[in-house]
Amino acid sequence: MVRSQECDLTISGNVYDEASESPLSYVTIFIQETQEGTVTDDDGNFTFELVCPGEYHFIFSHIGCEGKKFHFHIDQDTTLNIPLSHSSTILGTVVVDGKKNNRGEQANSSVNRQNIEDNANQNISGILENETGVHLIKNGNGISKPVVHGLYGNRLSIFNNGILQSGQQWGNDHSPEIDPFSSDKITIIKGAAAIEYGGGNLGAVVLSEPKRIEEEPHLHGQVNYNFESNGLGHTLNTRLEKYASLFAWRLSGTLKKYGDKRAANYYLNNTGLEEANLSFQAEKSWDEDVFFEFYASTFNTTLGVLRGSHIGNLTDLEQALTNEVPFFTEDKFSYQIDAPKQVVSHHLIKGKLKFFLDESQIVDIVLAGQMNDRKEFDVRRGDRSDMPSLSLSQLTFNGDISYTKYFGEDWKLKVGNQNIITDNINNPETGILPLIPDYGSWKSGLFGTLAKTYNKTFFNAGLRYDYEDQRARTISNTLPREIIRYENKFHNISALLTIKSNITRTQSLAWNIGYAMRNPAINELYSSGLHQGVSGIEEGSIDLETEKAIKNTLEYKFFPNSDFTMNALLYYQRFKDYIYLKPQDEIRLTIRGAFPVFKYEQTDANIYGLDLSTQVTFSNTLYGLMKFSYIKGEDSRNDLPLIFIPPNNLFASLTYRVQKALSFSNNVKMEETEVEISNRLILQKGDILEEQDFVLPPATYNLLALKFSTNLILPSYKIRCFIKADNLFNTQYRDYLNRQRYFADDLGISVTLGMNIKF
């Protein structure tokens, strides 16, 4: 069959820890096609002998690392040197096109693909929940958005494959409409003023990124299926990809169906969800000079909202606050989703061209369009429950161009221009005056960053200017109703300085300072009306001025060897003219009774804290992780605590891996069998005062989780199975940042079974 059956080739190599560059022992390596396996020695070395020429897939795995699979064509003796990423806190280096792309060397942490797959029973925000410095603002469990260092909503930018996610980001009860299965890595950047990622974000950026399509000629893919007991929820995802000769492509589709969730002691009626998503990616390179990427995705969901959380007036709210069990609770489960509910869809189309002008110059051009459609339904009188109470359509166009140049001794310059055009309208089908007005806006930003590596120190300076033009067409909330137009022009500046040094071979220290300006957003200026999201009447303020903030971060890392890493991040952010929704003394009387009033106002604020994380590999079978976050927010002008700052929390986990791979039949091996026990402790917020909220923050709570997982390696497939239990002891608890806490307990125990088949 083959020209010469010379099965005498040797494959040898070395596996090392990406961060510390020290060798990794006890790494298991499998050749999928031959089922041959070996283990690295104390120096990280391995050898396969008497190998036949051919195409092979190698699977590398080690405790505490993200496993890796590589495809190689072997026709001669080959040496492989493989880095494995050991730390969930990547040290800011990503190798892209042969050059290091340091992300400005800002403090960041990321969630890898296996974590995404193991947690896909949740939405994209839920997957980030265990990262340090991250908490979630929720409205029930299906609806949640990330809070990073106390920043969320208008202050946190979320990027979907490089495109700033458009939509109604201002709403606390609006989840980011991104399918986690479309992502291979989700990174949280916590540095100050991330210059390249749009102006206006004051130090928190979340990047959801699919990876490059591997140069693998075969059709590869995976099927993921999860079943979750709480909500009797099914999640199904399929992904296919191929580096075909015409162009490389990847297709991914997800379906999700959940019924009513359950708190520790009762059903949370009407909290089901349905989701249907599709994404398509195509890539093509011409020579080594031009690279083109096309990406299109659609995300569609229907989310039920707890019936008992939609209140009438203040009297109803006060009654609900005293109820043991939310009103409208029934002891029955259903997949049916009625009002109140949200129906949202988000479509994205993107094209990117990358020109490698030569060895040291790159030009990127990105064009994208997004369409976000959001309808929110309330229980209404007459036959109107099928008529949305809120119906917003937003069309966005993004156009970016950037130029990168590497020159001299480790210098890197990047300049760019980014533009966003937004058109937002209320569809006239609600019979209710809109909460936020129709508007159009145009934003254009110009930025430049300069980086230099000198010996063991890295410097980065960045500057950005943004111009924003907003045109709002509002309807007065006084009588007679008339149309009032506003036009605002804003000029914002951001600046950034980073100095990072590998002070010794095992320690690094990074200091980052950034200044950013954020102009008031449309909802902060012109909101008007009853907003269930705040349980009251929300009003904008046309006098708001631009927010200015300075954020300082200091990050220390200690990584003596592959067995231990420690990461400590201290941050301090000072705001002038911080915009927030302040409860007013006014109780507004309407025919429906009395309602609390919230108005957007400005103050001066400070947010500061510490993120600490440690990873320890105790032996080649035992691995531990610990994360702690402390955060404090103050309204310094009024000497009050800031509301919506997350509680302090501690997360710890211990993973035991069965070292030996078990062989079943000739062709089936079971490896990477692990048991993981983890605990999340959320401490009560003690600083909020009675007059700042309807109810004081809830008590400290503790959630225990247990997970079993294993991988089955077959000649053509790799099957990962897991079973995990969240809230193992069915603890009854409420979380400060879950609006549902006024009305109901949070989720009770949930067992999830997952299966992931890779081929």
Next chain:
Amino acid sequence: MLVLALFLTACNDDDPIIENEEELITTLGYTLTSGGETVTLLFQDFDGDGGEAPIITGGTLTANTNYVGSMQLLNESETPTEDITEEIAEEDDDHQFFFETDIPGLSFIYTDGDSAAQPVGLSSTLSTGNAGSGTITITLRHEPNKSAEGVSDGDITNAGGETDIEVTFPVDVQ
């Protein structure tokens, strides 16, 4: 072409359509009749959630008298004025009015019923006792639990549901 289309849409400058606020109730009138005497308690709030204070008109009732009570709900932001009372009557199973007062000797009886013979409150009887003064609060609940304890007797405690109307009138009994 896609770019141009998006550009043009973004330059969309059309006036927003001022919606017809059909569900809004601007006016509640509780008319009490006895013999030749008619007293109407009126609550008017034309701007919905807006900041304009509502106009509340109380009344004076005669002591030791039985009045026939009739509820009327209107949306006066529309031209012509829309009668919402009918909508409530059509969804009578899902609605119930509650009457609360701190005036001693004043009481209410429901004189109507829905398809399950549970009270609604669009028609009622108000009986005054001796002279006194205080307030009467009328609450309309949407989807209350009419079979919970005390609810069909007019006790709001276990009713639940969502409040669509809650108005308080100053009343004198002479």
